[in-house]
Each structure stands twice: as C-alpha cells, then as structure tokens.
Amino acid sequence: MPVASPATSPQQPAPPQQPAPPQTPAHAPTAPSDGGASAAHGSWPPPPPPGTPAYGGGAGAGAGWGAYQQPAPKSGGGRGGLVAAVLAAALVAGGLGGGLGYTLAKNDDSSSTTVAVADGGPASVKRDPGSVAAVVAKDLPSTVTIEAEGSNGEGGTGTGFVFDTQGHIVTNNHVVADAVDGGKLTATFPSGKKYDAQVVGHAQGYDxxxxKLKDAPSDLKPLPLGDSDKVAVGDETIAIGAPFGLSNTVTTGIISAKHRPVASSDGTGSKASYMSALQTDASINPGNSGGPLLDARGAVIGINSAIQSTGNGGFGTGQPGSIGLGFAIPINQAKYVAQELIRTGKPVYAKIGASVSLDEGTGGARIVDRGTSGSAAVEPGGPAAEAGLKPGDVITKLDDTVIDSGPTLIGEIWTHKPGDKVRITYKRGGQEHTVDLTLGKRVGDD
Incomplete structure (x- = not known):
C-alpha cells in the first residue's frame, strides 16, 4: 500500500528538508525480527516501510502495500511559503498583463473597441440547489483553517470543520501534534474571524x-455527517481545505476506491497511522489535512488525511503535491473516535490480541511466533486466544473483507468498535477454518 504524506503545511520559513517518502513496489515491507508489536502490550509499531507490527491485529498498509502514504500535509510552506507563492503568482499575472497591454496598444493605433457588459452581477446568477456552488455556499462557513505552533516555534497549517454547537472542531492528529504540549492553536473561519483553541483529545493511530474554540460563538453550524458505509465508487466528492496555505479552497472529484488500506507518516520518524480509507481523485495537497470530504449533498463522508505522491514539490515548498490519489478517514469511524475524545480525552482501539507479520507472500496476516521483546504473540486470555488462534495461523478474511497482509488487517479492525463480533477466516496446516470472536479494547496510544 502506498504510504501517504500528511496534508499539512509547515509554517516555518525554512523547514528542514525531509526525505521523499520511499515508494515501495506492490509488496509488503519486511517485518521486524521480533515479528511485530503485541496487541497485548498495546505498543506502537515503528512507522512503515519497515515492518509495522500488528496494532490490535494488523497494520494499515495498502492492498499489496503499493507505496508508503504521506499524511495529507499541512498547508504548504507556512507563512514564508505562502508569501512566496502569492508573489510568484502576482509576478506571472503582472507579466502577462503588461505584455497583453503592449500588444493591444500596438495593434490599436486608430480603431476603437466596444465592450458589452452582461446585465447583473454574480448575485443575479441562479444556481441549482444541488450544484457544487450551492453546497459550498452552505458548508464552507463551517470550516476553519488551523494554525498550530509548538513551543519550539515549529508548526504548520491544516483544516478542520465544526462538529457541534459547543465549539468542537474535528481535524487530523498530525495537524495539531505540534501544539499538544504547550503549543498554540488558532482556528480561522472563512469570514476572517479567528479564535484561539485547545486540544481536547488526539488519536495517533486513527489520525x-x-x-475546542475558546469563547466559541453561539451561532456555530455543525456540518451534517453522512454515512460512509453507503458511499459507492463513482460518487461525486467535494474537498475543502487550505492547500499550500491557500485557505477556503474547494476541489471536486469522485470516490475512486473504498477500503483502501493506508499507513501514513509525516516522514519525521513519528508513529504511523492506519486507515481503511476512502480514495478520491479530488485534488488534495499539503494544507488539506483535517478538512471535510463531502458528498454531492454536502454531508461529510470523510476527513482528508493523506496523499500518494511522487515526491515532487509544489509552489516552491519542496512538499509533495496531488497526483489524484487522496485518502480520507471514513466519517463513521472518525465520528466514533471524535465522540470518545470529547467524552474522555483518550482514543479507544479495537483489538484481536495477536501480533501479525508484515512479510509479503504469506497470503494474509500471519500470526508471528513471538511478539515485541519476546512477549506472547497471542495475548493470553485475549480475543484471539479465546477463539483458538495460534502462532502460525494465517488470517485471510475479516467478515467478508479479504485480508492480504498484516497492515490490511489493522485498518479493517479499526473500522470496528470494541465489543463488535467479527468472523475470522484463517488457514492452519493448509486447512481453512472460520471462527467468531468479540473484539477487545485498548485505551490510549501508549
């Protein structure tokens, strides 16, 4: 699966050069010698492409682990980058205008030109209630551009949207990560109103x-939430964000795939996140991270989080840009995570209590012989143990979803909630078996 880059933009004028994310051919990375992190210990797997241990039973790589995804980056280049981008655009426009003016003057020595102006302005144009323009007019005022700054002065820009009338804003973890410990957060609405904010809770694994806005206004309008389970390939999509710092930008596309296993990392060595993503060809760039992916009715169906990129920069920022492969966290999953964060401040993860390998060629998610630091690969008393699963078993299906790797298994497990009952299909000694189990629970990212 591709490893996506975050769609957020660093703010510092000259951020340290980050290496381009490695592009992995359609094969899974090699698992670490210890076979992966044990779900029993809840330890974080190292970021891909080296093997990412099963976090509750799998890691969210893409089908076949095509390439390492980078989280949809924060808006590109920060203040310095944005100024440079705007200046570059202005210079191009100025050069074009000057050349055009000279040509008209040269060819218009004696003749005159009459220009007809259409009656009425933009306000007189009547747009269909179901048009993109109508949807954006209704939803854009409930989105914000988020600026996060850490205590060390580093930070970035991303996007978020109004979740409730109490002032809660949903976004990506990697958008606000710099401001979690003693940093500063601001959220700016398209109207120009700017509010200080604080982190209520964050989930690294889910991204x-x-x-929450400080002194939140009383007229907040939460965006309507759709049903991501009912989304179909080919459905129209609308993405709102601040690509490369250009706030309130709208792009359109379609859902190009569903259940795309994705592991994302910001390339700085931080922990990876995993999702069974909605894939869209709507243009998503650094700065779109955390913004809403809307359906044609204006309901949120996902949170834009990562992009597949060739590593080429854009607007002089050196950051990757859109190649038409964007990934969004399904809103049904994000809604549950957000509600738990608001309620307790901590994320809750479903788990099967087993560690699986990320090796290619296993035909699924193979339970390793031992977990991290020599711990048991199958957690004693955990869901997998109670279901009779053993080291060496290869999980090939979770309900009706084909599992082709350990990363795929994690992404699928995390679309469920603790307590959900699932059917596991696995192979042992060449024979296929099916067993039902109830997913366990782990609280927090540690």
Missing part, C-alpha cells in the same frame, strides 16, 4: 483529533 483524528478534536480541538
């Missing part, structure tokens, strides 16, 4: 975070 979801909730912030």
């Amino acid at each position: 979801v975070a909730v912030i």
